Amino acid sequence: MDFNEPAGTNPADRGTVLGKSTPRIDGPLKTSGHAPYAYERHDVAEDQLAGYPVFSAIARGRITRIDSAAAEAAPGVVAVIRSTDMDVLGKHGMNVVPHFGGDEIRHYHQAVALVVAESFEAARAASGLVRVAYDAEGHADYDLSTHRDTAMARKAEPDQDVGDFAAAFAEAPVTLDETYTTPCQTHAMMEPHASIAQWDEEGRLTVWSSTQMVNWLVEGLCSAFDLDPDQVRVDSPFIGGGFGSKLFMRADSVLAALGARATGRPVKVALPRPAIANNTTHRARTIQRIRIGADRDGRITAIAHDGLSHTQPGGDGENSTAQTPFFYAGANRLITPRLVDLHLPEAHAMRAPGEASGLMALEIAMDEMAEKLGMDPVEFRILNDTQVDPGQPDRPFSDRNFVTCLRQGADRFGWADRNTTPGGRREGMWLIGHGMAGAYRGALTMNSGALVRLRPDGTAVVETDMTDIGTGSYTIIAQTAAEMLGLGVDQVEVRLGDSRYPVSSGSGGQFGAPSSTAGVYAACVKLREEIARRLGNVDAGSLDFADGRVTASGRSTSLAEIAADGEITAEDKVAFGEFQDDVLMATFAAHFVELAVHAGTGETRVRRMLAVCDAGRILNPLSARSQVIGGMVMGLGAALMEELAIDTGRGFFANHDLAGYEVPVHADIASQEVVFLDTLDPASTPLKAKGVGELGLCGIAAAVANAHYNATGLRIRDYPLTLDKVLEELPAI
Amino acid sequence: MREFSFERAGDAGQAATLAAGDTGAKFIAGGTNLLDLMKLEIETPSRLIDVTGTGLDRIEQTDAGGLRIGAMVRNTDLAADDRIRRDYGVLTRALVAGASGQLRNMATSGGNLLQRTRCPYFYDTNMACNKRSPGAGCAALDSGGFTRPLGVIGISDHCIATHPSDMAVAMRLLDAQVETLDAAGNSRSIPLEEFYLLPGDTPERETVLEPGEIITAVTLPAPIGGHQAYHKVRDRASYAFALVSVALVRQADGSGRVALGGVAPQPWRRAAADAELPNGAGAVMARLLDGARPTAQNAFKITLAERTLAAMLAEAEGN
Ligand SMILES: Cc1cc2nc3c(=O)[nH]c(=O)nc-3n(C[C@H](O)[C@H](O)[C@H](O)COP(=O)(O)OP(=O)(O)OC[C@H]3O[C@@H](n4cnc5c(N)ncnc54)[C@H](O)[C@@H]3O)c2cc1C
Ligand code: SF4
Secondary structure, three states, rough: EOOOOOOOOOOOOOOOOOOOOOOOOOHHHHHHOOOOOOHOOOOOOOOOOEEEEEEEOOOEEEEEEEHHHHHOOOOOEEEEEEEOOOOOOOOOOOOOOOOOOOOEEEEOOEEEEEEEEOOHHHHHHHHOOOOEEEEEEOOOOOOOOHHHHOOOOOOOOEEEEEOHHHHHHHOOEEEEEEEEOOOOOOOOOOOOOOOEEEOOOOOOOEEOOOOOOOOHHHHHHHHOOOOOOHEEEEOOOOOOOOOOOOOOHHHHHHHHHHHHHHHHEEEEOOOOOOHHHHHOEOOOOOOOHEEEEEOOOEEEEEEEEEEEEEOOOOEEEEEEOOOOOOOOOOOOOEEEEEEEEEOOOEOOOOOOOHHHHHHHHHHHHHHHHHHHOOOOOHHHHHHOOOOOOOOOOOOOOOOOOHHHHHHHHHHHOHHHHHHHHHEOOOOOOOEEEEEEEEEEEEEOOOOOEEEEEEEOOOEEEEEHHHHHHOOOHHHHHEEEEEEHOOOOHHHHEEEEEEEEOOOOOOOOOHHHHHHHHHHHHHHHHHHHHHHHHHHOOOOHHHOEEEOOOOEEEEEEEEEHHHOOOOEEEEEEEEOOHHHHHHHHHHEEEEEEEEEEOOOOOOOOOEEEEEEEOEEEEHHHHHHHHHHHHHHHHHHHHHHHHHOOOEOOOOEEEEEOHHHHHOOOOOHHEEEEEEEOOOOOOOOOOOOOOOOOOOOOOHHHHHHHHHHHHHHHHOOEEEOOHHHHHOOHHOOOO | OOEEEEEEEEHHHHHHHHHHHOEEEEEEEEOOHHHHHHHHOOOOOEEEOOOOOOOOOEEEEOOOOEEEOOOOOOHHHHHHHHHHHHHHHHHHHHHHHHOOOHHHHHOOOHHOOOOOOOOOHHHHHOOOOOOOOOOOHHHHHHHOOOOOOOOOOOOOEOOOOOOOOOHHHHHHHHHEEEEEEEOOOEEEEEEHHHHEEEEEEEOOOOOOOOOOOOEEEEOOOOOOEEEEEEEEEOOOOOOOOOOOEEEEEEEEOOOOOEEEEEEOOOOOOHHHHHHHHHOOOOOOHHHHHOOOOOOOOOOOHHHHHHHHHHHHHHHHHHH
């Protein structure tokens, strides 16, 4: 199905199942421990061996020798695979640094060998016996702040230079010029990267893995092992979180495949938690200079955002300016995303790449600007709302209800009642503050395919290589098919994550929910057409599907009767047309936060959070809420605690386990409220839906930071807002 | 994890006898620290002696009017004990500020005292660490090292790690004594003040325990009353080790005691600092942290300790 114009009314609008809060259909499997996660798939292949990697002890240089004799002789060991025994293996186009092969070390904890043994314990014990000698490269500078001069423009995004920023900024009566920094972050998903690999006699490879994008892993494995796509099968039905860390091939699948090839037996490999922060990808650090000029009424006349981040040579880093060309009005704009090569581990996508970091800065800047103008920050944002691309005013937003988010949020939160004097409200030992921020996240769509089977018993099966990374894909796909075929959710079986199924959008960039359901919609439309044909070439548009039956010109037939002679299948794919480039598609939110800062110690406790979200049709309010509150928790972590600590002498992340890298725990989260506006975006997909998985994270950290300022009167522009940054300036006790 | 043998001891004497003369032997209690370290091959015992069946799991009254806490009493049970909650409130508060419910169900009094440092480089076996491999160097102290969580006082040029226990800070405040037994049947009672060694040039030696000597109990003197509080400061609300923790007993006349966690290789307390308590937090910390040698990353701990105590005193006065 070509989606070449905004959607009109269609069967998905009925809203009998879609749009209704629906518990996860895979919930019982998960809560009873029966959902098969990659590392525990003991039943898929017999005689599995365990592989345990050896990771580089240096950040940069060459391997001069790998002595594996002692490991090979250790009990239970079947094979040791050394990086130096082979050329650099191919990687996926999205990866920056190769995963294995050769003698070059490009980052700390790069995999340099794999020990394969009869048990996990034997492999791990023997991995400690592998001796690796290095020729380390001398000291490098790992501090982003010293590199601004060597910064390059980004490949992916050109600068935005509209009007005359310099002149407008110089003339503006009210201006702001501040610099903000965000640290490196790690995804810290629950399930580590894990794969089981097996080769058959014909040289075909099967990998049971944990990946967000099945097809990209197929492509990556083809590149690493010189295979054709039809020689590779990837199966990834359940994923214990990814947040971008599992978008592309990672060392686990490559090592498992190498181990299996060397031993002729299936091999499983999981990346140990302490190796994940340095071996895999992370969100890059950013340094962002923001300048805003406004007239006295608060109208923005000039805005500039310079966003610096870092990458291994060849990568993209973090574009913290992503939202700034589009979020607020202003005729004169200068947006300059910049990048430097830094030999830290590979920086890459982490949940809401770009906007998550960018809004951490921009939305503090907006708060500071509102204060300079003497305006309510909500009103300041409303005044500078835009319904068109400010740099290209003939390009409208497809559906933008940011102002409604702001107004509703302020009402519900009781924003008007807050104390507006920073540091002016104290309850005992606690300083109380309120803050808000806006959120913007682009609404990408990706072509997505699916196959629908109508079984002789009148129930349906959906197959697509779409993944459920904990987001609820199983359920919204079942809802989509149920809506389209007039079935109950329990009459739809959903099969995901297998490369034998049609290629889908996969999960990432919050495009998964809208895109994959659109693909299922397309396949269902095709199935409806086939049913229409079988009912005597009636007009498919006139069919009414309800309660397991289809009615055509007054005649009702059960789906079971229609499929009585054998399963009916229909496969299709949604292809999003170029018309989408003529509009701006995005999601919006307004976040409100109340918190308390301990006047003595500077500890921060968030008390209350509210998000009002505008993201088109909400397919399943229950799982959408779960996505948004999860994002808010992550944003709270970004605001208050999350930071990969760089050892600037050696060039690696020193706090590389979950004891050292702190994410919020239950005690950090108090009340969370989420409201979805009842909106539809016909330009986005046939279901008029957009994603929410990343929206909840965007802006929240700045809302926390602004509330922290309101509580303490101290403006921190360097995340995370740990207590050491305010201690010296807190009031006397 | 290396191969090891596993035996169960029926009483403390048998445990000490089994361990005698075997440098590869280690006692295992709750295992919440030792097993983690074995998986990473930071601890590599060849023999484990399970001491959980030694019957040392009771809390009894002592003749001196205090309590004798068996080395196997679980942290959860200790924190919940009525007598501890009533008379040694600071200990309950310190215990529940540590780890998680599940871990406290396993962790024992003896094992808690002997848990090892949380220095990130101690945990990363690629890195030089004098505590792990004496003489190897200290990666934390190298240029560019990450030292924010590490110690500011009592440290040396060879190691700046802290002792991570919360329980031990409260026990130090309460003048606890550690009771031990060796294979020859000799028992000792060691004041907690003398139990932990400072790193000096042998950071691998952390306590005065001799090889094979088993902790049988921790005794608390008679209750001292007063307002008892424990404030643990960290970057998140729970389930993290202390940046700084402050244990306080304050009597109605303003006198009292102060001990710190998160700043030193042992629970940190000085008599001269206690004496300053009537003069306020600044006066206490001037004595308690006199001679501190923080790094640029962890110098905030000095201010934090003082402000935390000041807030606690303000709250105590409010009561
Ligand atoms: C995730 C995590 C978070 C934690 N957070 C905190 C925290 O916030 N605050 C805190 O204080 N602690 C914390 N801990 C540490 C925890 O308190 C300790 O692991 C626990 O107290 C150790 O007790 P155990 O009985 O399990 O000791 P084990 O692991 O069994 O033993 C520890 C050591 O003591 C020795 N040993 C044990 N018993 C005896 C004995 N009777 N005589 C002689 N030697 C003995 C062992 O040989 C070993 O060397 C945390 C631990 C984990 C894993
Ligand atoms: S501070 Fe101590 S524990 Fe940490 S690396 Fe140095 S010697 Fe090892």
